[in-house]
Amino acid sequence: MLQQTKTKVCILALTGPGVQLARKVHSKIPGSRLLVPEKYGVDDDETFAKGQFTQAFTAAFKGFNCLVCIMATGIVVRKAGPLMQDKTIDPAVVVMDEQANHVISLLSGHVGRANAITNQLAVALDSDPVITTATDTEHVQAIDTLAQRFNGWYPDFKYNTKLFNTRLVEKKPLLLYIDPDFRGIVTDLKGFEVVNELDQQRVEIPLVIISDKSTVPKRPNSLQIIPQINVLGVGSRKDVSYAMMQAAFVAFCERQQLAWRSICQVVSIEKKAHENAIHYLADSLGVPAEFYSVEQLQATAGHYEQSAFVAKTVGVGNVANAASEFASGSQTVNERFSSNQITMAISKRQLKKDD
Known part of the structure; x- marks a missing residue:
């Protein structure tokens, strides 16, 4: 069973074999919903009539935090493309083939948790995870993923995410200070040099601070992630x-x-x-x-x-x-x-x- 999450997940399929896999995926994601053609629907499945898939997909895209689509990637791209707005708004979209050979993180990998769900599904189904996000392929801890682990907020989200993740991908130095109240929460800190004290040394190297304090010293090149807890x-x-x-x-x-x-x-x-x-x-x-x-x-x-x-x-x-x-x-x-x-x-x- 996948890690319990508040994410609302909708599992979509189009064919008989796809629906069979969808039911298996459904059993591994607590609280998820199935959306399948009427002829395959049972019990409390959500269903759509013949010729109504586009409308059903649109409603799911707008109504759920994550879509797991068991169908061709091209279908999903064509249906999701006109609906996409912004990485901070769009749901996570994960695509699987009907044999569960591959699980693909297609949309909203970090913010929407598509990457995390892809990895969890791949483990649960013995599938190959396909993740193309640069920070993941470079095996460093993305700034937005790190913030998410602390339920953290930081200003100018899109600008700072790009700025700091680019630095991580390019393997440039990046300091990280974690307030003692929050140490030990995250162990994967690849790409960061962890410091135990906040000082004004090496101010030329950007610094990420994880703290809920208002008294964090101000310094150039710093970003405070505030856990909202x-x-x-x-x-x-x-x-x-x-x-x-x-x-x-x-x-x-x-x-x-x-x-x-x-x-x-x-x-x-x-x-x-x-x-x-x-x-x-x-x-x-x-x-x-x-x-x-x-x-x-x-x-x-x-x-x-x-x-x-x-x-x-x-x-x-x-x-x-x-x-x-x-x-x-x-x-x-x-x-x-x-x-x-x-x-x-x-x-x-x-x-x-x-x-």
Whole structure:
């Protein structure tokens, strides 16, 4: 079975042998969907009528994160070509022949994970993976793939991806500093010279920094990849203003030396779901806001200092810490923070380490 992923995968086939292979692939990708001709459809397969393949392919291209196409590469190229927009938007497209001799990463190799899915399928089916991405053929760790492993964000994505990947492919020197909080997550760092300290030496060599801190020293030729793994728990009195919420958040980030881009979710208790300022903060950060019941937060609230007044008011004695831990699965990392009658706490989602 392939590695579990949130990627929505659609497996398409056109012929009888192709559909047989599609069912085998389907069994190896949890949560995937089959899209096959009506005459081969069974149970809850998605199907398309004769003459409707183009429409079905178009809908799948727009509705799924990855397409595994068991058919000739030329068919896929002709169907996908008019639909393609940008590497940051297009789904991953993987092509297989009906005998599973080859698995081809055709589109969105890094950003869409087509390369990773190609390799996983090749192992699962004893097939030959076909990957033509330059960083893969040169056996170096691509900057966008590295960032993806940390759920990382960096500015000017397309420009910096091309700039740093070109340097990697050309085997030019490239330094890499990983914040101690994130060391050991990725072991494949080929193409980089790893440094353990941030200093101003060798500033002529570009430096990649992986850190969620706002205090990373500025230097020429550097790129900070910010892991977006911090869950922000928020508690507040009734009807706090947008300005109060924004000021509290700025003060919190300054105290924690936290890059605001590292926030991936804002969470609180259900009784605060009507608080516009919490939604405003989440919208400003471009992340989802989620709210949990008293029953859900009771277990995690016990890990922190309790307020009798808060417990009487909302049913849990510590909202920010309890909600943050409940959402991330990890205890919060900051001391108690309160400003403008708003409390905040942060915890980190755990990143999967390389085997």
